[in-house]
Every structure is written in structure tokens, then in C-alpha cells.
Amino acid sequence: MLTVYGVTRSRASRIIWLCHELDLPFKQVPVIQAYRLEDADAPGAPLNTRSESFLKLSPAGAIPVIQDGDLVLSESLACTLHLARRHGQPLGPADLVEDALMLQWSFYAATMIEPDALVILFNHRNGQAQPGAAQATVAHAAERLVRPLRVIEDHLARHGHMVGGRFTVADLNLAEVLRYAQGHGELMEPFPAVQAWLSDCQDRPAFRKMWQERLAEPE
Template identity: 50%
Template structure:
């Protein structure tokens, strides 16, 4: 049986690679790149990208990541992680139906409450060149994120430093990979010390470090 992850490390596929590393499962990675990162996606010899006909046969939405797990195709990085954890089990997986509900809740919470604003901080404080940065977008993100950061900070304090179950689980990966985008705004983490310590602990894990080393080795 073969797991194939479609997507480059510099994408949400990083979440799936991190979890696969934690689970100790082997996988093949097909480095599909985002079409918007290419000057001319239609140029002869362009790398495989999200609008390539070959990839659109896998995911007609034209987004990464996707997986093919021995013929079962699934999209959406957070859902992929919940599926892989459920399939392979172990301590990172939900241990009962209540934890399955919590894992789904935290994935949706991170995606809806945090991701857009956190990504805007990455783009407009770090990734974009200065001429493309918008202070109004930064201000909106900095106004929106303290409340969910406080929610997460309290949950971590009550959960022994973890998102759910008093142990490191798939929920820590799913939430951490979204909260990571807000790192350019250090003031958010200074105001939420449990979040800061938790994210540092997540990033100290060997499975994360292996994924991040592969990401750093990948073309920007």
C-alpha cells in the first residue's frame, strides 16, 4: 500500500508531511507547486503545478495538497490529517468519539478563526516586498487575533500544554500549522505565553524538524 502526497513543502502539504513523519509511515511526495508562483504556468517545461492537466485529474479544484492512499483520493490538508490519524492510530490519534469531535472542532476553529488573519501577517509583515504590504490588513489581523489567541492560551493552560487529551495529537499539528503563520507578529505570542511555549515545543519535535529541513531545501 502506498500513500502519495501531492504538494510542495512550501504549502499546506507541510501539515501532512509532518503528521506522516510523526506516524512513521512511508509516503511518496509529488512536488506540485502553486500555479501563482510561476511567471508563466503554461510555458513549455514548466514544473507540475496546480493548474497542470495531470494534477487536475487528481484534484479538479486545483489546490494542494491532495493524497492518494492506495486508490482513495482526499483533498483539504486538515481533513487529510484527521483521516491519516484515524487510519493509523497511536497516541496522536483521537482515542474515542469525543476526541474525534474535539479534533474536528479544533481544525475548523483554526481554519475559521485564525488562518486568514495569520496568513495576512505572514504576507504583509514578512513575505511580500515592502511595496506590496498593506498596513490596514496588518492592523485588521492584529485586532482580530488576540481573542482567538486568548481562547487557545486558556485551552492549553487547562490541557497541560496540549490542544486536547493532555498529550500531543493531530490537533496540535493542525492548529500549530495555522498559528505558525502569525509568527511575524511577536506581540501576539508575548500576550499569550502558553501559545508561545506550545508552538516552540511543537517546532522542537523531530518530525517537525525533518519536515522543515525538507522545506528549507526546497526552492523558494
């Protein structure tokens, strides 16, 4: 059985959402981020990203990690792409062209969107910018996101989905990255196709199931 290492309040959410989409059984080992603990090295501390047993799986000390048979794989987008490819359509690629496009859009999400989207997430709690320097930090991050969001807006307005005219792992990966910035209403407002697509992605039963599991975890 597939094993997913990581709490759902992490990038493991991407893998768990995909597993629910695929009806793929998995075991979840709730490894928590060390920075969330007062003393990650204390005796009796919960399993975390600095725990010796976890570092044997992930020398980088980062979640998520999956174990799929003999394969141990880190990096959340690599994990989702692997599982989608292994389990096939409709979420995985139908051919090499679709495979390449799924890689393209996943890398685009990771390189062009995620860094600034995370800045917004951490400095724009509950849709409101934090006081002081955080306001300028959020404004600059939002400004940098306008160009990649225009690219995605144009693509979705013409195609409806990222690859193949259907919901795939490319949509899932991009939606999970864009989720970090979606609370910034002023940023998202000029992009109606992105907003509608993101709403459709998050209305999927598999996403809702993952999200309920995420909310059930301690903050």
C-alpha cells in the first residue's frame, strides 16, 4: 500500500487530494513540521521533520515523502506526477505530449507562482495584510504574480483546463499552489477565468474530503 509521510496541513495535501481523486488506498504517517513544535528534539516529541527515523527517508528533512513499493520519493509535485502517470487517465497523461504539458504547467506553478503566493499566504492572513512592512511585502509579491496569472487566465479562457480539456494532475498541482494567493481578492479580481476554474477545482468531492481532513488537524 502507498504510504504518505506528512500531515495534511502541508504540501502533502496535494498527494492526499490526488489519492482521493483516484480512489487510491494509502496509509498516512502524520509527520509534522519541526518548526511548529516548541522543541522538536525533546523526548516524547511527536514524529517530525527532524526525527531520526524520518531523516532516514528524507535527508532534507522535508515533507511530504511517499513510499510506493520500493520507491521512496520526495517533492510533492514529483509525487503527484508519478502517481498520476502510474494510475493513468483521466488524471494522468494520455500520451507523451500530455505528459510533457503536465510537467510544464507543474514546473510553472512551482517556479513562477509558488514563491510569491507563499509570501502572500504568510503575510495576508484571513484576507487582510498584516501591519507594517508586511503590507509592502504583499504588494510586491502580488505585483510579481500579475504576469503569470495573465498567462494562466488566457490559457483557461481558451481551453477550460490546463491539459487535454479535462481535469488532470496539472490542474490539481496548479490549484494547490494558487490556493496560497487566492485570499488576496484585489490580486485575483482581474482574472475571472482563474477564479471560476479554481472554484470548480475546489468544489470537487475529492478536494472537499481532503480539506475536511486538513481542518480536522491541529493548527
